[in-house]
Amino acid sequence: MTKEFIHFDPRETPVPLFHKLMLGAVAPRPIAFASTIDKDGHPNLSPFSFFNVFGANPPVLIFSPSRRGKDNTTKHTYENVKEVPEVVINVVNYAMVQQVSDASADFPKGVNEFEMVGFTMEPSDLVRPFRVKESPVQLECKVLQVIETGLKNAAGNLVICEILKMHVDPAILDENGLIDQNKIDLVGRLGGNHYVRASGNALFEVKKPD
Numbered sequence: 554m555t556k557e558f559i560h561f562d563p564r565e566t567p568v569p570l571f572h573k574l575m576l577g578a579v580a581p582r583p584i585a586f587a588s589t590i591d592k593d594g595h596p597n598l599s600p601f602s603f604f605n606v607f608g609a610n611p612p613v614l615i616f617s618p619s620r621r622g623k624d625n626t627t628k629h630t631y632e633n634v635k636e637v638p639e640v641v642i643n644v645v646n647y648a649m650v651q652q653v654s655d656a657s658a659d660f661p662k663g664v665n666e667f668e669m670v671g672f673t674m675e676p677s678d679l680v681r682p683f684r685v686k687e688s689p690v691q692l693e694c695k696v697l698q699v700i701e702t703g704l705k706n707a708a709g710n711l712v713i714c715e716i717l718k719m720h721v722d723p724a725i726l727d728e729n730g731l732i733d734q735n736k737i738d739l740v741g742r743l744g745g746n747h748y749v750r751a752s753g754n755a756l757f758e759v760k761k762p763d
Contacts, residue, residue, distance in 0.1 A: 568707050569622060573744060576602075581741025581749045585616040586643040586653055588682040589633035591663075596674065596683055597629045598666035600645065600653050602742035603709060612716040614642060614694065622707040629662055631699075631710050638696035639680035640714060643688035646738045647750050679717045689737050691720040 563571050585604035589597045603617035618631040634640055645653050652670040660666060667674045673686035677693050684691040694714035702709040727733040739751040749755070 577744030644690035
C-alpha cells in the first residue's frame, strides 16, 4: 500500500508554518549558547539551535542568529559579531536549560543577560566575550565569516567560527579522558517548547561497520 504524504512547497507555504515544520522535523538540534560583546563592551548572551560543528582541522563551527520572523530585525548577537568578531559558544546541559530559555527573551540592547538570568561571567583567555562558568564545555572562537542567506523575515545569518580554545569541566570526563555522555547530561532542541535530555535510558549505541 502506497503511503500518502502531505507536500509543502516553501515558495507557497507561509514562512511561520514552514519554519515550525522544519523545527519539528530536523531535531534534536544542539544549542549554541552564544556569548558576544559589542564595540562598547556590553556583553550579550543568547541561545541558537541552528548550530553544529563542521570540521576538526581547523576546528570549525557554524551557528545562525536568524533575522526575526515577526519584524525582520536582526538580533544583538548578529550585530555584535559584526562589530567584534569573537564569540564563546557555551554547551548547554540539563541543569542550565531553564535559564538558557530565559536568556532568549527579547531584552533591550545593552542589557546583560548574564545578570538577568543568573549566570556567572568568566573571563576568556583569548577572546573578549565572557564564558558561562556554569557550562560544562566552553569554546572560545574567532569569527571567520558571516554569510547572510537572505534579507527577508527569518533568513539565516551563518556565523562561521574557528575554535581557538576549549574549556572542559573535568567532572564530565570518563576514565579515558573523554567526555562521558551521561555525565555531561546534554539537552537538544526540538519543535515548539520541546527539548530532549540526552542521558540515561535515552542513550543507546550502534556499532559502526567494520
